[in-house]
Amino acid sequence: MIRLFEKRETFHQPTKDIVVLYHADCTDGFSAAWAAWKKFEDNADYIGINPGTQPLEGLKDKEIYMVDLVYQPQYIDGLIKENKKFVAIDHHFSNKDTFKLIPSDSLFDLNHSGAVLAWKYFHPEIKIPRFLEHVEDMDLWKFDLPKTKEIISYLDMVDLSFDEWSRVSEGVENESKFNEYITIGSLILNYQDKLIERIISNHAELVNFLGHEVYAVNSPVFNSQIANVLCEKLDRPLGIVWTAERDGTIHVSLRSIKNAGTDVSELAKKFKGGGGHKSSAGFSLPPGSKLPWTHVANGK
Known part of the structure; x- marks a missing residue:
């Protein structure tokens, strides 16, 4: 069955006291939301939004966490004043100046991905999962870690859900599962390369x-x-x-x-x-x- 995905902000308004807003349609952004979910679980709303959009309706008297993105500067003061807490966690160069307007308990670092920064913020005493290190390696386009492309290619084929992210994270820590993911990811990569070549040649x-x-x-x-x-x-x-x-x-x-x-x-x-x-x-x-x-x- 073909599933038609609508943008989350078009139909999901925050109903819980804790709201996690994450970079939509982005592996790093969803992984950052997963890091928050590992702390809050179902006690928070998780809503994917696109950079450059206006704040969602209903963001008042909330505890807000923005991960892997932040609203534009003109909205920050109002969000801080109208909510119990406002925290932003990001690494995008173009948002650097915006963080001068945000409380000091937020986190901005060009050297890490949104997912790793979110993990550091929400789980400061727990080692960064190997899985998120691969997400960062891809998002920063470094590819310093072996088999990052294969792991991310495998991740691209799984359902976008926190339970699936947890399954993959646990599997990456297990050498047998890790090798299984690499084998599958390698096949996907080879096919992707062929598709990319055709897309560029024709379009x-x-x-x-x-x-x-x-x-x-x-x-x-x-x-x-x-x-x-x-x-x-x-x-x-x-x-x-x-x-x-x-x-x-x-x-x-x-x-x-x-x-x-x-x-x-x-x-x-x-x-x-x-x-x-x-x-x-x-x-x-x-x-x-x-x-x-x-x-x-x-x-x-």
């Missing part, structure tokens, strides 16, 4: 984006992987992957070569609610918007 378009001649691809999947191929293997300052939701909202992902390419967070901030890291950023455009680039004649 990459040379465009002019804010003065940069780069490749853009329309794809709802593999945005990081595709965008990195567009800039690294095709020798461009950055790569663009975009997709449109059913309501017409356009999401744009930008990637550049780490420590060598264009600062895409600065480009993303030119659009309302946009931001991210120097080599990984994004923004969204409302329904009816035109794509913010032009086709380059004679480009593929």
Whole structure:
């Protein structure tokens, strides 16, 4: 059966005293929410939201934890005043200045992923799970740990639920299960590579984006992987992957070569609610918007 997923903020308003808001459609964001769930379990609401959106209705007299993202600066003061507690846990470069407005018990660190920071915050006396170290290794695009790509590929095929995240976390600590995940993940990776090659070959378009001649691809999947191929293997300052939701909202992902390419967070901030890291950023455009680039004649 095909399951149609709606954005959580369109139908889920907070009803419990504790509210955990996490970066939606993001492995690191959901893993950060899982870290919070390991502390609060069913005593909190867990709601995925997109960066750059307005605060949800019903955020009043709550204990709020934002993990792997934070609302825009103009909303922070009101959220602090109208709620019992407001904590933000994040690592995105573009949100650095926002944390100057947030109470000191929040946590911001460019050197860790949202998931690892959330674990450090909610479980300061407990060792960081090996599973989350792989999530961080992927999210920061380091790949310093062996078999991170295989583990994350395996994770991509499991249901998005805290129980499943717990199962995978426990399995990663067991060498037999770990090797099983690697075997499955390796098969998935090989298939993904073939799909990515086909997507780029058939859909990459040379465009002019804010003065940069780069490749853009329309794809709802593999945005990081595709965008990195567009800039690294095709020798461009950055790569663009975009997709449109059913309501017409356009999401744009930008990637550049780490420590060598264009600062895409600065480009993303030119659009309302946009931001991210120097080599990984994004923004969204409302329904009816035109794509913010032009086709380059004679480009593929």
